[in-house]
Amino acid sequence: MPRPEPKANEWPPRVAREADIQLVELRLQEERQAKRVNDEIDRQIELEKQELKRHRPQAKLLLLGQSEAGKSTLLKNFQLLFAPKAFHAEAEAWRAVIHLNLVRAVNFILSHEHLRRQDSAESLRHLRMRLSPLRQVELILHRRLCVDSASPSDAPRSPDLSVRVRSGWKGLARIGRPTSMTHQDELQNARQIIDACRDDICAMWADDAVQAGLRGQSVVLEDHCIYFLNNVSRVAALRYAPTSDDILRARLQTVGVEEHKLVLETVDSGSEWVFYDVEGCRGTRAAWAPYFDDVDAMIFLCPMSNFDVTLAEDPSMNSLLDSFNLWKTICESKLLADATFILFLNKMDLLHAKLKSGVRFSDYVALYKDQPNDAENVALYFRRKLSAVHKHSSPKPRALHMHMSCAIDTRTMATIVKRVKDVILITALKGTAMI
Numbered sequence: 001m002p003r004p005e006p007k008a009n010e011w012p013p014r015v016a017r018e019a020d021i022q023l024v025e026l027r028l029q030e031e032r033q034a035k036r037v038n039d040e041i042d043r044q045i046e047l048e049k050q051e052l053k054r055h056r057p058q059a060k061l062l063l064l065g066q067s068e069a070g071k072s073t074l075l076k077n078f079q080l081l082f083a084p085k086a087f088h089a090e091a092e093a094w095r096a097v098i099h100l101n102l103v104r105a106v107n108f109i110l111s112h113e114h115l116r117r118q119d120s121a122e123s124l125r126h127l128r129m130r131l132s133p134l135r136q137v138e139l140i141l142h143r144r145l146c147v148d149s150a151s152p153s154d155a156p157r158s159p160d161l162s163v164r165v166r167s168g169w170k171g172l173a174r175i176g177r178p179t180s181m182t183h184q185d186e187l188q189n190a191r192q193i194i195d196a197c198r199d200d201i202c203a204m205w206a207d208d209a210v211q212a213g214l215r216g217q218s219v220v221l222e223d224h225c226i227y228f229l230n231n232v233s234r235v236a237a238l239r240y241a242p243t244s245d246d247i248l249r250a251r252l253q254t255v256g257v258e259e260h261k262l263v264l265e266t267v268d269s270g271s272e273w274v275f276y277d278v279e280g281c282r283g284t285r286a287a288w289a290p291y292f293d294d295v296d297a298m299i300f301l302c303p304m305s306n307f308d309v310t311l312a313e314d315p316s317m318n319s320l321l322d323s324f325n326l327w328k329t330i331c332e333s334k335l336l337a338d339a340t341f342i343l344f345l346n347k348m349d350l351l352h353a354k355l356k357s358g359v360r361f362s363d364y365v366a367l368y369k370d371q372p373n374d375a376e377n378v379a380l381y382f383r384r385k386l387s388a389v390h391k392h393s394s395p396k397p398r399a400l401h402m403h404m405s406c407a408i409d410t411r412t413m414a415t416i417v418k419r420v421k422d423v424i425l426i427t428a429l430k431g432t433a434m435i
C-alpha cells in the first residue's frame with residue numbers, strides 16, 4: 001500500500017511521531033525490564049527474610065541484675081529442666097570449679113589473721129601444716145581456670161572467693177576436656193591431694209577454734225563456701241561427680257556478656273533459645289546496652305537477702321539500693337520498651353534465714369519502719385516497690401511477670417521456670433503476654 005504523502009505544514013511530522021512511538025515503546029520495555037529486576041530483588045529479599053526468620057532463635061532473652069544476684073544460676077535451672085542432657089554433659093567440667101571454690105575457702109580460713117594468732121591451739125597448728133598442699137592445689141586450679149593473671153597470694157584475702165573462668169562458662173567446657181597430658185596429670189594430681197586432705201578439711205571445719213574465730217571476727221563466708229565445706233567428705237572424694245545441686249551452688253563469675261544457646265530437649269524439641277548472661281559488677285554494666293536490641297524478654301534478678309551489705313566493688317554503696325537503682329534504669333530503657341519483663345525476687349531462703357537470725361530489715365530500709373520482720377512481709381515490700389517503679393516508668397515497658405524464688409531449690413524452681421517458659425513462648429510467638 002502506498003504510504004500517504006505527508007501533508008504540508010503537518011506538525012510534528014509523521015516520521016518524527018513514529019520515532020516518538022518507538023521511543024515510548026523502548027522506554028516501556030525498559031520499565032518492564034526494570035520492574036522484573038526489582039520484583040526479583042524483592043523476591044530475593046523476602047526469601048532472605050524468611051530464611052533469617054527460620055534461623056532466628058525462637059526466643060532471645062536477657063539476664064540482668066547485680067553481681068551474685070543469681071542470673072547464671074537461673075540459667076542453669078533453665079538448662080536443667082529443658083536441656084538436661086546438655087546440663088549433665090557439663091557436670092564433669094564443673095568439678096574443677098567446685099574444687100577451686102572449696103580449696104579457696106579452706107585456704108582463706110587458714111590464712112585468716114585472727115586464726116593465725118590462735119596457732120597456740122596445737123590441733124590447729126597441725127591442721128595448717130597437713131593442709132598446706134592445698135595452696136599448691138589452689139595455684140594449679142587457678143592457673144587452669146582463672147581469667148586474672150594474678151596468682152592467689154599467701155596474704156589473707158577478702159572473702160570474695162569467686163572463680164572467673166577464661167571466656168566464661170564456654171571456656172569451662174574446654175576445661176572439661178583438657179587437651180594435653182600435662183593438664184590431665186595436673187588436674188588428676190589436684191584431685192588426689194584434695195582427696196588425701198579430706199579428713200583434715202572435715203576436722204578443720206568442725207574445729208571449735210576455727211568456728212569461734214570466724215564468728216569472733218564476723219567473717220561471713222559466702223554461701224557456696226559453707227555448702228561445699230558442709231559436704232566436704234563427698235565433694236573431696238576421688239570419685240566425686242557433681243550433682244545437680246552442687247552445680248547450682250558452684251560460684252563461677254560471669255565474664256563480660258556471655259551468649260548461651262539452649263537447644264530445647266524436653267519441650268518444643270530442637271528449637272533454640274539464646275540467653276545473654278551479663279557480668280553484674282558496676283564497672284561492666286556499660287557493656288550491656290548493645291544486647292538490649294530485639295530481645296523478647298528481659299529477666300531481672302533482685303536478691304532480697306543483701307539489704308544489709310554493701311557492694312564488693314564499691315563499699316560505699318548499699319547492695320539493695322544498687323539493685324533498686326538498676327531496676328529503675330532498666331525500666332526506663334527505651335531499647336527495652338518492647339520486651340516483656342520477668343522479675344525474680346531471688347534468694348528468698350537467705351532472706352528468711354537472715355531475718356530469723358534477728359537482723360531487722362527496718363534498720364536498713366527507713367520506709368519499712370514498724371512493719372513485721374518476717375520474710376513474707378519483707379518480700380511483699382519488694383514486690384510493691386519494684387512493681388510501682390515499673391508501673392510509673394517512662395516509656396511504659398510491656399508486661400511484668402514477678403516471681404519469688406530460691407534459685408538453688410530445683411524443686412520449686414521447676415514450677416516457676418515452666419511458668420516462665422510459657423510466658424517466653426507466648427511472648428516470642430505473639431509479641432507479648434499481658435497479665
Ligand SMILES: Nc1nc2c(ncn2[C@@H]2O[C@H](COP(=O)(O)OP(=O)(O)OP(=O)(O)O)[C@@H](O)[C@H]2O)c(=O)[nH]1
Pocket residue numbers: 065066067068069070071072073074223224248249250251252253254255278279280281346347348349350405406407408
Ligand atoms: N542460697 C541461695 N544461693 C543462691 C541463690 N541464687 C543464687 N545463689 C548462689 O549465689 C551465687 C551467685 O550466683 P550467680 O548465679 O553466679 O550470680 P550472678 O548473678 O550470675 O553473678 P555474676 O556472674 O557475678 O554477675 C552462686 O553460688 C549461687 O549458687 C538463692 O536463691 N539462694
Ligand SMILES: [Mg+2]
Pocket residue numbers: 071072073252253254277278279
Ligand atoms: Mg553470672
